[in-house]
Each structure stands twice: as structure tokens, then as C-alpha cells.
Amino acid sequence: MKIIQIVPGFGGTFYCGNCLRDSALVQSLRREGHDALTLPIYLPLTLTGQTHQEEIPVFYGAVNLYLKQNYPWLRNMPLFLERFLNSRPILRYAAHKAGSTRAKGLEEMTESMLMGSEGNQQKELEELILFLRKEQPDIVHLSNALLLGLASRIRDEVHALVVYSLQDEDVWVDAMRDSYRERIWDLMAEKGKDVDGFIAVSHFYAGVMQQRMKIPDEKMHVLHIGVNPDAYEPSSPATDPPAIGYLSRINEGNGFGLLIDAFIELKQNKRFTPLRLYATGGMTADDKSFIHRQMQKLKRENLSGQVEIQSDFRQDSLKEFFRKITLLSVPVLKGEAFGLYQLEALASGVPLVQPALGAFPEIIEATGGGVVYQPNTSSTLAAKLAEVMGSTAQLNRMSNNGIEAVSRNFNCGILSRKMVGIYQQILDKKR
Secondary structure, eight states: OEEEEEEOOTTSSOOHHHHHHHHHHHHHHTTTTTTEEEEEESOOOOTBBBBOOOOOOOOOOOSHHHHHHHOOOGGGOHHHHHHTTHHHHHHHHHSSTTTTOOOOHHHHHHHHHGGGSSSSSSHHHHHHHHHHHOOOOSSSEEEEEEGGGGGHHHHIIIEEEEEEEEHHHHHHTTTTTTTHHHHHHHHHHHHGGSSSSSESSSSSHHHHHHHHHTGGGGGGOOOOOOOOOGGOOOOOOOOOTBEEEEEEESTTTTTTHHHHHHHHHHHTSSSGGEEEEESBBOOOGGGGGHHEEEEEHHHTTTOOGGGGEEEESSSHHHHHHHOOSSEEOOTTTOSSSSSSSHHHHHHHHOOEEEOTTTHHHHHHHHHOOOOEEESSHHHHHHHHHHHHTTOOOHHHHHHHHHHHHHHHHHBBHHHHHEEEEEEEEHHHHHH
8 A cells, every 4th residue: 555644844843743653653654564655744854853754855845835925926936946945954944933833823824725726825736746646645644634725636636545634733723813713613624525534643632623623423533643662661760869751842832831830849848859850842932932931930949950951852862861750741731632752651661640631531541651630730730740759659550551551552563554444444435
């Protein structure tokens, strides 16, 4: 089976769970003998210095898109200029700038992309369709529903099965200006009719998107994310000294400020004098002022030296990160559709402490590798962290549960075969 996956890149500036998920799926499909290829759009898929299919062009280059959307007279720019703006150095530079991954201010661009052939990216769409027609895939799997504007042309001209993953689109759309939010959801519901099947990353999120996009039951499938257990080095949770870990983009929405407040509260107890906090996952220019405010809070409490932000979040560096933490907590303020970092921690033997929001309860129940708490406040989080760190037996039990669950149920090799089964099921139904 020939499968092409279309994935929005992120330029390597922060931990992108969706990008890592898609990359792991393609690698696993290849190991299973399928002809699988990733096409990046907007930005490169580079993972902090790691090259990834450098020979594949970046479609819908973010810089070109932004300029053409906001300056119509540039829509017929010379080819040499367009190629320059699509070059990887320019796109990587753009990835570091404020606003490149922010929904507010990009409402018009999002709407235009959803309109497909009727939007302002006709030239980019033609280039993508030409490439796909040459490749002749059986399946075109797009990473998220914000790319629904591509579906009808792929279906009609490439004659491939068109499948979309669903993960955290609501975070992007709900952050838009009020005047755009409802009509973007309406447009996504309409464009969803051109899709052969949707695959949500959790049962929780399947319910969210069926309601938002009016997706019929027969088009909705659920398949959890997986990782390759062999890529991790599981060990018992670190307790000397005890340490809390945070792995995600370091920003307000992912709850980093809430975790800092919980850490400060814990440090007021002499029992937690040795406690440390290690955070990694990168940031964008938008996040720097927020992070500075958190560092100032720590400085006022004389705790600056007990919190470390690790800039390198590549696989090898994460192995060392997991070895030195007792547990992981990413207290996302509104929850999340899944959260790949949970599986990375569990595969490394690190238990989880997560808010009872989004898909977190679903994943923790399925793995037995952590606990949830509510409400999502710093005081409740601090109390739950103290409770878990106070029981070595509970830590070890959750550590063993997590390692076993990832190997048995969240192994990307097993899940890739289930994904192919879903493809075949949709294909048979379409025939």
C-alpha cells in the first residue's frame, strides 16, 4: 500500500507532539513494508537539527502564504523570489518568529486554506496536486482537519482515499476572534463531506469533533497514538533527589505557569527541600515574555537555581531528562486531545500527574501509569504531586504499569497495523 502523509511542519523550535506522532507512524509503516512518505507543508519538519527527508520540498511555504494573503500584488511574484522565500533557511527563520504558530491574526489565512480552490492559494494547491498525481498514492492521510480545503481536489484528481487525523483543531479555532470562530467551524463541517474517513486520537476527542463538525458515525474511527518502545530506556523513577518533569512547548496554555506555582508551594514544605523541577520542550518568540515572568517568580522566592530549562529536546537528550525525574506533569489548562509526551514518559518508566481534563483520564485509565486531579489549580496539583512523591510503592507500581502498557497497547508497530486495517475498512466501504 502506498501512503502519503501531509503534515504541517513546525521548524524545530518546540516540542510538537503531532509532528512526532506522524513521523513515528510513517517510520512504522515503512517497517511494515508499506511505501510511506511524509510531505511537509508550511514549515520544515526538522526536529532541532535532525534532518528529515531534505529532498522533499516544503509545500505551501509559510512565508509565501503570509505575503500572498496580506499583499495580493505579490501573488504573481517572480519564480526566483518564490523559491528563495520557500528555502529551508528562510522557513526555519520564520518558525522562530512570533505569530508563526498563533491562531489569532491568521483567521483569514485559515479560512482561505479551508476554501481550497476558491481560496488564495490556487498556485500552491496545483503544485501539490501535480506532485501527488505523479506519486499515485493509494492513501493520502492529512494530519489535521484545518487542511480540509485540500480534500476534494485530492479525491477527484489523485483518485486516492482521503483520510484525516483529528487532534487539537479546537485549540486553534477557539483561539480565533469571535467573528471568525463560528464560520470556521461551519466551513470545516461542510468541507468534511469530501473526506472518506476521520481518525481521532482518543474517544474523548472523537466526541468533541463529531459535535463540532457534525461527522457521521460511519466516518469516525478512533486510534490512539503510539511510540516505539525500543527507542526508550526505562528505569525506576528518580528519587535522589526527587524531581518534577515538564515536557511540552513552554507556554501559558500548556500550564507551565501553574506548575511553577505548584512547585513554589511545595518548596515551602521542608520535606521538599531537595525537590527540583526540570522543563524542556522549546518555545517560540511569543512565549519568551511569559517565561521571563515565571523566572521572576522563582527569583523572588530564591528558587531560580532549583529549576532548569533544558533547550535540547531531541531523543538522546530526552533519555537523560527522563532518567533524572520522579514524575511528569504537563497541566494543560483546558486539557488536550491526547498528549504524546505522556507515552514518552511512560515508556521511560516515569509516572504521570495530569489534570482530569480532555483525554488525560482516558489515557491514564488505559495505562495505569499515573493519576489525575481536579480542579486544575496550582494548590490541587501541589497536593497531588506531594501525595504521589510520598509513596515509593505507588511510584514503582505506576512506573511498571506504564512500561508494560506502552509495549502492549501503545506500541506504534501494533498501532500502524491497526491503522492499515482502518484504511482497508474505509477503502472496502468506498468500493
